[in-house]
Amino acid sequence: KDSAEVTIKLKNNRRETVASITETIAPKDVLISKKGSHPTPYDVIHKAADTSNCINIAFLAEGYTETEMEKYINDVKTATDAIFAHEPFLEYKDRFNVIAVKSVSEESGTSVPSKGIWKNTALGSNFDTFHSERYLTTLNLKKVHDWLAGTPYEHIIILVNTDVYGGGGILNYYNLSSTGHKSFKPVIVHEFGHSFAGLADEYAYDWEEIPMYPLDVEPWEANITTLADFKGKWESLIKKGTPIPTPETKDEKKAKNKVGYFEGAGYRTKGVYRGVQDCRMRTNACKEFCIVCKNALTKLIKFYTGE
Template identity: 30%
Template sequence: MKKTLLLLLLIFNLQLVFSQTFEVLKIKDSGEDAKRINLVILGDGYQESELSQFETDATNFMNDLFAEEPFASYENYFNVHIIKVISTESGASHPGTANDESSYTVPAQTIDNYFDTTYDSYNIHRLLYTSNQASISTVLATNFPTYDQALILVNSPYYGGSGGQFPIASTGEDAGEIAIHELGHSFVDLKDEYYPGDVLAAEAINMTQETDPSLVRWKNWIGINNVGIYPYATSGNASTWNRPHQSCKMRYLGYPFCSVCKEGIIEKIHDLVSPLDSYTPTETTISEASFPLDFEINTVETLPTNTLQSTWTLNNVNFATNVNTVNIEESDLNSGTNNLTVIVHDATNLLNIDGHESIHLATVSWSIDNTLGIQDITANELNLSMYPNPTNNVVHFKLENTLANSIVVEIVSMDGKQVKTVTLNNNQDTQVDISTLSQGIYITNFYENQVLIASKKLVKN
């Protein structure tokens, strides 16, 4: 479900601001740009004679990124492009004015690079940054306006980087680790798991002031893979904030992302890209039906083992599971109109499925007349959220889907009795009062056009 607002704003800015055109090269091609997350890497501090080195540096970062989970598992969801921005001089400026200069042995210098990246930003030596964010936006708008995430690699051998809208990293010590850490900030809005200071402390995927294990944002992971509720410090404001892990990449370079951060990254990937790449047939065929009728889907598989699952139903009855092709015989159909639906979802164990708040689904439905053939085809992408869970009195449902369809939710007790029914409308928060229900576990069933597309456990405290 890609967002177009940023693109429109960039195109508008393009009409107002002149920007230079640079060579754009695709260094990773996983599929159509419109169906992938487009990561765009720009260079700063590379002279024209150093552009081959920039391509090498960008490729090295890309290889580091896709060796790191969960990016390794979802490599097929990304395309990577580079923009060969040419600077007048090599490197990045270093005024030598930061408060912590005594900890570093880096020569002071002023460099005329394209984006004005410099060390010592905000009086921190290793904070390699540029306040000239507009120039980055303009280069992107001119050269690759349909980007999803951009990153700046700076041609400098000294340790440094920053987050923000556009992550920035040097190509020196720990270059790949820095860039991946900073990408966590910019792509997913992950917070540092070392204390980032009072100004940057905020509620986020991996940062909270909540201490109740039943309410904390990552409650589903507590006790799994060393996830807990760990204060940032023992005193001061930092002690009022908590992180989920003691050794996540968002705290220390050289460590993997913790389970909570991995889940957040996967959620972002699911927000941007459908796991369903294509399907056939795509056109109606109102004519005399010729059997068997063949139906096929192509999915964006995860690696190394594909965790995508597909469920095919014919007239609301399970027809096939975890196959990409089905064949419908005339004997399979009822007289009149029939409905064949395939539902694709990701069953990775990197998401805590039982207690996970969101469900991402892709569906395709074909209406089939047993004599005339395919009458109608609809494809949809859905994001269903149910929270909080467990809950005492009220459960919230939120629906986002590309077709703006309504979804029917049925809450069913464990003995099979339907206790609540509610209709969800697109982009609305729907509250359901369950205060009168008995404590225990219930099943919530989600229906699109009378087809069961998902089920989740609901715990009533």
């Protein structure tokens, strides 16, 4: 509503600032184009009990042509049902408002650079992000927000019309997933854990050790720890005498209820710990978020809605 000074800082994985830029944004600047007077058509998929105090989620269509809009709406409903099938989203369902924005593409599908395939789509998405075959994203953020101008949104979920496995989710950025793959539903929920609440990946592979998290720095994410500064995470859920690392068990019931220091998370097999043996943030096979993630999600939902 008035001029504001905005500073953007780039930090390394030790949270040290390595670059920054400051700009003054003046809303009345004549060079700022006014968007939103003619919002992109959208359907309301789920209406919050109080639309003046809720969490607004906007779905965007990517790689859906005009004749595929019915398919897109059905995919949005599938994704919405998948998210609300999980706690704590089910318990707080009435605090969410969900719309499906009909961003029409000229061509169906998405681009696959490694195969020389480039599609003319609404958001210009593509596989092979950072040269990772399954990392599906869009870097066209202006397009994303232009399509959304004039609609109520805080969190963005982009559905890509492809049957190839892929996606990505980044906190307060967007959640993007392919809709035609058999893992569509668990992936959309997993990626929403990233984009909505900043939950970390709880998996690690021997063949893909990535030193994203320095072992002497506590991760800011609520669901993993290096034990560098564990206070305020899930220590209250752990029984006294629980060993570090906590051994895994083949008993599914015991595994579900046991909270500890399970080693292997944040793309590192050693030195980074998760709270529970399995979770939606660890595998697609797990049917729910663990207690640690549920608590983090609940805290954020209440924060947004003023409880």
